Amino acid sequence: MGIAVFASGNGSNFEVLVNHSRQNKWIYPISLLVCDRPGAGVLKRAERLNIPVLSESPKQYPDKGAYEKRILEHLKAHQIKRIVLAGYMRLIGPTLLEAYPDQIINIHPSLLPAFPGKNAIEKAFVHPVCVSGVTVHLVDQGMDTGPILAQVPVEIERGDTLEIFEQKIHQAEHRLYPETVQKWIAGEIGLRRVEMKHHEEGKN
Incomplete structure (x- = not known):
């Protein structure tokens, strides 16, 4: 069981969350970064912090539903329990909301x-x-x-x-x-x- 952080930009909140989770031994570790902007600064932070990454542009998919299904596959593979948005510049759609009811925070x-x-x-x-x-x-x-x-x-x-x-x-x-x-x-x-x-x- 783990936490996925969704981010789109520089990732300062992402790094603060990872460091705090490790220092305070959260019951669920941060075990995945989802980024919708390949090349965003947060990706370098994830590499330095040794956090696995899913980084794909929504433009690669025909619609939001298809994009979120791809994300959901990775969330299940990493046994993600909760989702934490940290500067994620997209509205969460029905696919993820239904899969994680009241389990997404912003x-x-x-x-x-x-x-x-x-x-x-x-x-x-x-x-x-x-x-x-x-x-x-x-x-x-x-x-x-x-x-x-x-x-x-x-x-x-x-x-x-x-x-x-x-x-x-x-x-x-x-x-x-x-x-x-x-x-x-x-x-x-x-x-x-x-x-x-x-x-x-x-x-x-």
Whole structure:
């Protein structure tokens, strides 16, 4: 039994997860990386960390269902119990959702339900809010709509540039995600539905 991490980009969260899982001896090890972008930076991290990889472009397949069936074959071959999304830039389709009901987790760089979807960090920064943050949630058929497992706020402070704020978000991700995943796979964390109010009064 193991965990598969799905990633599309540089893979900083992937590496943090692998290191945390090894240092803290998770009950399920991370035993597979699934990447939809051959050539992505995360692949070099996986090689260095000695994690097996499935890296194929969805463009090689006629539709999402065929692509996910290919992924599912590898998940079964590696005896994958849970799926952790870490910067995976595709919606999970019915094939994987039905095979792994309530067994897929994601991290999103905002306090959901505020700013779902792409470019959440930029949206929060240009929108007049004082606080954004990071959310860990289960994955369902929608975009960032699944039940929330954990959240942490990140303040947008006077003088912050977008680059500084983005760095603060990533630091929060690297703290929250591995701890939450560890508790989730151990059955130590429950669901909580959170409705966040927008702060319209402007940045500090």
